[in-house]
Amino acid sequence: MASLGDIGVSALINIISAFTFLLAFALLRIQPINDRVYFPKWYIAGKRTSPRGWGGVVGKFVNLNIMTYFTFLNWMPQALKMSESELISHAGLDSAVFLRIYTLGLKIFAPIATVALLILIPVNVSDGTLSFLRRDLVVSDIDKLSISNVRPKSYKFFVHISMEYLFTFWALFMLYKEYNRVASMRLKFLASQARRAEQFTVLVTNVPHVSGRSISDSVETFFKRNHPDHYLSHQAVYNANKFARLVRQRHRLQNWLDYNQLKFERHPDKRPTTKRGCLGLWGKRVDSIDYYKDQIKYLDKKLTMERQKILNDPKSITPAAFVSFNSRWGAAVCAQTQQSKNPTLWLTDWAPEPRDVYWKNVAIPFVSLSIRRLVISLLVFALVFFYMIPIAFVQSLANLEGLERVAPFLRPLIEWSFVKSFLQGFLPGLTLKLFLYFLPAILMVMSKIEGHVALSVLERRTAAKYYYFMLVNVFLGSIVAGTAFQQLHAFLHESAEQIPRNIGVSIPMKATFFITYIMVDGWAGIACEILRFKPLVIFHLKNVFIVKTERDMERAMNPGGVDLPEALPSLQLYFLLGAVYMVVTPILLPFILVFFALAYFVYRHQVVNVYHQQYESAAAFWPHVHGRIVASLLISQLLLLGLLSTKEAANSTPLLVILPVLTLSFHKYCKNRFEPAFRKYPLEEAMSKDTQDGASASDVDVRSYLADAYLHPIFRSFEEVELVEVKVETDPTPAKEASPSPSELSSPSPLHHHDKKEDDDEEEEEEEASHAVQHYEFGQPHAAYQYELEQQQQHHVYQYELQQPPYSGYHYHHGEVESPNNVYRYDESEPHYHYYQY
Numbered sequence: 001m002a003s004l005g006d007i008g009v010s011a012l013i014n015i016i017s018a019f020t021f022l023l024a025f026a027l028l029r030i031q032p033i034n035d036r037v038y039f040p041k042w043y044i045a046g047k048r049t050s051p052r053g054w055g056g057v058v059g060k061f062v063n064l065n066i067m068t069y070f071t072f073l074n075w076m077p078q079a080l081k082m083s084e085s086e087l088i089s090h091a092g093l094d095s096a097v098f099l100r101i102y103t104l105g106l107k108i109f110a111p112i113a114t115v116a117l118l119i120l121i122p123v124n125v126s127d128g129t130l131s132f133l134r135r136d137l138v139v140s141d142i143d144k145l146s147i148s149n150v151r152p153k154s155y156k157f158f159v160h161i162s163m164e165y166l167f168t169f170w171a172l173f174m175l176y177k178e179y180n181r182v183a184s185m186r187l188k189f190l191a192s193q194a195r196r197a198e199q200f201t202v203l204v205t206n207v208p209h210v211s212g213r214s215i216s217d218s219v220e221t222f223f224k225r226n227h228p229d230h231y232l233s234h235q236a237v238y239n240a241n242k243f244a245r246l247v248r249q250r251h252r253l254q255n256w257l258d259y260n261q262l263k264f265e266r267h268p269d270k271r272p273t274t275k276r277g278c279l280g281l282w283g284k285r286v287d288s289i290d291y292y293k294d295q296i297k298y299l300d301k302k303l304t305m306e307r308q309k310i311l312n313d314p315k316s317i318t319p320a321a322f323v324s325f326n327s328r329w330g331a332a333v334c335a336q337t338q339q340s341k342n343p344t345l346w347l348t349d350w351a352p353e354p355r356d357v358y359w360k361n362v363a364i365p366f367v368s369l370s371i372r373r374l375v376i377s378l379l380v381f382a383l384v385f386f387y388m389i390p391i392a393f394v395q396s397l398a399n400l401e402g403l404e405r406v407a408p409f410l411r412p413l414i415e416w417s418f419v420k421s422f423l424q425g426f427l428p429g430l431t432l433k434l435f436l437y438f439l440p441a442i443l444m445v446m447s448k449i450e451g452h453v454a455l456s457v458l459e460r461r462t463a464a465k466y467y468y469f470m471l472v473n474v475f476l477g478s479i480v481a482g483t484a485f486q487q488l489h490a491f492l493h494e495s496a497e498q499i500p501r502n503i504g505v506s507i508p509m510k511a512t513f514f515i516t517y518i519m520v521d522g523w524a525g526i527a528c529e530i531l532r533f534k535p536l537v538i539f540h541l542k543n544v545f546i547v548k549t550e551r552d553m554e555r556a557m558n559p560g561g562v563d564l565p566e567a568l569p570s571l572q573l574y575f576l577l578g579a580v581y582m583v584v585t586p587i588l589l590p591f592i593l594v595f596f597a598l599a600y601f602v603y604r605h606q607v608v609n610v611y612h613q614q615y616e617s618a619a620a621f622w623p624h625v626h627g628r629i630v631a632s633l634l635i636s637q638l639l640l641l642g643l644l645s646t647k648e649a650a651n652s653t654p655l656l657v658i659l660p661v662l663t664l665s666f667h668k669y670c671k672n673r674f675e676p677a678f679r680k681y682p683l684e685e686a687m688s689k690d691t692q693d694g695a696s697a698s699d700v701d702v703r704s705y706l707a708d709a710y711l712h713p714i715f716r717s718f719e720e721v722e723l724v725e726v727k728v729e730t731d732p733t734p735a736k737e738a739s740p741s742p743s744e745l746s747s748p749s750p751l752h753h754h755d756k757k758e759d760d761d762e763e764e765e766e767e768e769a770s771h772a773v774q775h776y777e778f779g780q781p782h783a784a785y786q787y788e789l790e791q792q793q794q795h796h797v798y799q800y801e802l803q804q805p806p807y808s809g810y811h812y813h814h815g816e817v818e819s820p821n822n823v824y825r826y827d828e829s830e831p832h833y834h835y836y837q838y
Contacts, residue, residue, distance in 0.1 A: 007142070007515055014519040018527035018598075025531045026072035033061040037536050039609050040559035041091075079605040087607070093189045095607045097182055097619040098562050101571055102600035108174050109578050109589055109596070112167050116586030123159050124149045142515075146508040146585040152648040161655050164583050164640055168633055168659060171579070172666050175626060179670050182622045183677045189618055191685060195693065197709030199328050200232070200702065201351040202335045203453065206366040207319040208345050214314055219321045222346065226339065230330025232703055235322040235710045239363040243306045250299050257292035258552075259545055264289060318363040322351055322710040326702050328686035336680050350681070352454035354709050356615035364451040376446045380465055383442070387473050390435045432474065433521055440466055440566040456617040460624060462565035467628060470573045474517075475580075479510050508643070511585035514577050518588075522574065522595030530602045532610070535560065559612040562603070564621060572625070576632040580639055623675050630667045634660055 029038040035051035042048040051060075058064065088096045124145055143149065150156050193199075210218050216236050223231040260272045274291060277283030310316040325331040331350075339346035344366070351357075364372070440462065447461040535558055542556040574592055581588040637660050644653040 007512065010516045010519055014524045017524040021524070021527035021531045023072075025527075026075065027069070028531075028536070029075065030063045030068050030072065031061070032059070032063060033540075034536065036553070036557045037532060037539050040557040041609050041612055043554070043557065044559065044612050045090075075605055076601055079601060079608055082608055088185075088189065091607045091611065092613055092616045093185060093619050094613055094617055094621075095562060095611065097185065097622060098564075098567070099600065099604055099607065100178065100182065101568075101625060102596050102603065104174065104178050105571075105575065105578070105596040106593065106600070108171050108575075109582070109593055111170065112578075112582050113586065113589035113593055115166070116163065116582055116589060120147075120160065120163060120583065120586050121145050123156050126156075142512050142585070142587060143509045145587050146511065147583065147643065148508045150647070154647075154649070155652075157644055157647065157649045157652040158655075160583050160640070161644075161652055164637065164656065165659060167582050168637070168663065171629075171633060172663065175629060176666075176670065179622070179626055179674045182619055183674045186619050186622075187677055187685070190681070191689065195705060196353065197324075197706055198351050198353040199689075200326070200331050200706060201322050201324045201710060202331055202348050203320070203351040203362075204234075204323050204339075205320045205347045205349075206345055207321065209319065215317045215319055215321070219323065222339075223323055223334075227325070227330060227334060230325045230327055230333075232324045232326045233706065234324065235712070237318045237320045237322070237362050238310055238316050238712050239318050240310050240316070240712065241360055241363065243303070243310060244360065246299060246303050246306060250296060250303065253292055253296050253299065255546060257289065257296065260288040260292065262545070319365070320362055323348075324703075324706045324709075327690045328681075329683060329690055332681045332683055332686040351710065352456065353615055356454045356456050356617070357710070358448070358453055358455050358458060359712070361448065361451045361453050369451045373450050376450050379446060380443075380468075384469055384472050387435070387439075387469070388477055432478075432517060433525065436474075439469065440563075443469075444565060454615075456615055456620060459564045460621055463568040463621070464624065466565060466569040467572055470569050471576070474573060475576060478513060508581075508584045511581055511588045514581070515588055515591050518574070518577070518591045518595055521570065522591070523598065526595065526599045526602050530605060559610050561611045561613040562607070568621065568625065572628045572632070575629050576635065579629075579632040579636040582636070583640060584643065620678055623671075623678050626670065627667065630663060633663055637663065 025038075028034050032051035035048075036043060039048065063069075082090065084096055087099075124147055147160060150160075204219065207215055207218055207222075209215070213221075216234070219234050219236075223234070260274075263272050264270075272288040273285050274288040275281065275283040275285050276291070323334070325334065335348050335350045337348075339348055347366070443465045444458065444462045446465065447458045450461065452458050452461060538558065539556050543553075547553050547556050574595060578589060578592045637656065641653065641656050644656065
C-alpha cells in the first residue's frame with residue numbers, strides 16, 4: 001500500500017510531467033510552423049488564413065520575437081476572455097455545456113472539501129484505532145485520516161452521517177440549478193437557431209413492404225394520406241455500404257498517387273517504384289505513378305457499375321426514409337406520435353442533423369437491430385469480466401506489502417525505497433491508464449454494430465458502456481481486488497466472522513490507489529491533452545509527404561473535437577470518487593479539485609482554438625451526466641451504510657437509510673421536470689418558430705431548402721471521380737476545353753415530393769426570353785456529359801445532362817434534373833434550387 005512518501009514521489013513525478021507538457025505547449029504554440037496545429041478552429045472559421053511570420057525564411061518557421069517567450073503562459077487568461085454566449089456562437093452548445101461539467105465539479109466539491117478537511121479529518125485522527133490493528137492489517141499514514149481510524153460503536157459516526165446529509169443536499173441543490181440552467185440554454189439555443197433541415201425532417205424506419213409497390217411509393221402514399229397538409233417530400237435510403245467501401249479505397253489510392261507524384265516532382269531524375277504484392281512488400285516492381293493511376297481507373301469502373309447496380313435494383317432501397325414537412329409543427333407531430341396501429345411499423349423519430357447521420361447503419365433492418373443489441377450486450381458483459389484480470393494485476397502492484405507477506409522471495413526485488421515508492425505511487429495508475437487506452441475504440445466498434453443511426457447517439461452509447469466499465473472494473477474491481485491482495489494474510493489466518501470487519505476497514509484504504517490514479521490521469525494526462533503531440537507529428541509528416549494544395553493543408557490540420565466517449569465517463573468517475581470518499585477519506589478531495597480546475601483551463605483553450613465538432617446535439621448528453629452523478633451519490637450512501645454496519649454502529653446507521661430514498665425522489669422529480677426538454681420538441685415552440693418564419697421569410701421555398709439536405713452519399717459520388725478528356729463543342733465557334741468543377745457535377749437524388757401547382761406565367765416568360773445556347777460535351781472513362789450555357793439577358797442558367805443515365809429514367813445535371821414529372825432548375829440569380837412540375 002502506498003504511504004505518504006510513495007504518494008509524494010508520485011505527486012512529484014506527475015507535477016514535473018504536467019509542467020513539462022504545459023511548458024512544451026506554451027513554446028510550440030507560438031511557432032509559426034505549428035500555427036495550424038494549435039489554432040485550426042480559426043482557420044476553419046476563415047478568421048485566419050496564414051501563420052504570422054517574423055520576416056525572412058527562418059521567420060516563417062520559428063518565432064523570432066523574443067518578448068513573446070516571456071509571455072508564454074498568457075494562453076490561460078486568453079482562454080477565459082470569451083463569454084459563454086460568445087462561446088456558444090463560436091463552438092456550439094455541446095462544447096459550452098461540456099465545460100460546465102467541470103465548473104459544476106468545482107462548485108460541488110470546493111465547499112465540501114473545505115468543510116470535510118476542517119471537521120472530518122480531526123474526528124478521524126482522534127481515535128487511532130488503526131494503530132492497534134497494524135499487526136493484522138496493512139495500513140498507511142493516509143488511512144489514519146479516514147473513517148477506518150474511528151473505533152467501532154463510536155458516537156463520532158453521527159458526525160459522518162450528518163456530513164453525508166449536508167454534502168448530499170448541497171450536491172443535489174447544485175445539480176438542480178445546473179439542470180435548470182442547461183435545459184433553459186437548450187430551449188433558448190433551439191429557439192434562436194435559423195432554419196435547419198433537421199427541424200423539418202423525420203426519420204421513418206421499418207416501412208412495411210406492400211406487394212406490387214416500391215418502398216418509395218409506400219412512404220409517399222402513407223404520409224399523403226395521414227399528413228396531407230404538412231407532408232412535403234421524402235428521401236429514400238439506399239444500402240450503399242459496398243459503394244462506400246470502394247470510395248474509401250479510392251481515397252487511399254489517391255493519397256498514394258499524390259504522394260508519389262509529389263515525390264517525383266521533388267526528384268524528377270528518378271521515378272518512384274513499388275511492388276505489386278500485398279502492402280508493396282513483394283511482387284513485380286513497377287512504376288508507382290502509373291500503377292496507382294491504373295488502379296484508380298479500374299476502381300472508377302467498379303464505382304460506376306456498383307452505383308448503377310444500386311440505383312437500378314429496387315432491393316437496394318431499404319425500408320427507411322427521411323420524410324420532410326413544410327413546417328416544424330408538422331414534423332414535431334409526426335416525430336412524437338405513433339403512426340400505425342401496429343407499434344412496430346412506421347416508426348418515427350427526429351432525424352439527426354445531416355452531419356450527424358451515420359449512413360452505414362441507416363440500412364440495417366429492424367429485426368436485425370434487436371439481435372445485434374442482444375449480442376453486443378453479452379459481449380460487453382464478457383469484456384467487463386475479462387478486464388478483471390489486468391485490474392487484479394494492477395492491484396498487485398499497488399499492494400506490495402501484501403505480496404511480501406505471502407511471497408517473501410520477492411522482498412529483495414523491492415527493498416530499495418525509491419523503486420518501492422515508484423512501483424506503489426506511480427506505476428499502478430500509469431499501468432491502469434495504459435490498459436484503458438484502447439478500450440473506447442473497442443466500445444465504439446461495438447456501438448456501431450448495435451446499429452445506431454446518429455454519430456451523437458453512437459458516442460453517447462459508447463460513453464455509457466465505458467462508464468459501466470469504469471464503475472465495475474476501475475472502481476469496484478480495484479476495491480475488491482485490492483482488498484483481496486491487501487488483506488490476504490488476514491483473510492487466510494482469521495476466522496470467517498472477522499472477514500466483514502476487514503473488508504469494512506479496507507475499503508477506505510483504497511483511497512491511496514485512487515489518489516495515484518487521479519494524479520496520472522487527471523494531472524499529467526490532461527496536460528498531455530493540450531500538447532496535442534500525436535496531431536502535431538502527423539501534421540508535419542503530412543505536410544512533408546502529402547500536402548500539395550490548400551485543401552490538403554486543411555485536411556492535414558485534423559482539429560478533432562471533444563472526445564465524449566472517453567471524456568464523459570472519466571469525468572463521471574471523478575464525481576464518483578469525490579462522492580464516495582468525501583466522508584470516508586476526505587484527503588482525496590483536493591486532488592480532484594486540482595483536476596477539475598486544470599481540465600477546465602485546458603478544455604476551454606481547446607474548445608476556443610482547436611476543436612471543431614462534427615455535429616451539434618444541443619447538449620443532448622446532459623440527462624446522462626446528471627443521472628450518473630446522482631448514481632454516484634447513491635453508491636456513496638450505500639457504501640457508507642455498509643461500512644458503518646461493519647463498525648457495529650447500530651444506533652447511528654438507521655439514520656442513513658432515508659437518504660437514498662430522498663436522492664431517488666429528487667432524481668425522479670428532475671427527470672419529469674427537465675428531461676422532456678431533451679427528448680421532445682414542444683409544439684408551442686414549433687408553432688412560434690413557424691409563425692416567425694412566415695412573417696419574415698414567407699417567400700423562402702422550404703422544399704428547395706430541404707432538396708439535398710439528406711442526400712445519400714451515393715449521389716455525391718461525382719465529387720470523388722476526376723474528369724478526364726474534357727471536350728467542348730460550340731456552334732458555330734471551334735471546340736475548346738472546359739473544366740467544370742466537381743461540385744457542378746454533384747448529382748441530386750430522385751427527391752420524391754408532394755404535388756403542388758406552380759406559376760406557368762414565369763415559365764412562359766423564360767421561354768420567350770432571347771438567349772444564346774452553347775453546347776459543351778466532356779467525358780470521363782465511363783460516361784459522357786453535356787454542358788449547356790444558356791445566356792439570358794439578366795442571368796445564366798446552367799444545365800448538365802447525363803447521356804448514359806444509370807438512374808432509372810432520371811436525367812441528372814447541376815442546373816436541372818429531369819424525370820417524367822419534374823424538372824429541377826438552378827439559377828445564378830437565386831440562392832437555392834427551384835422545382836417545377838410538368
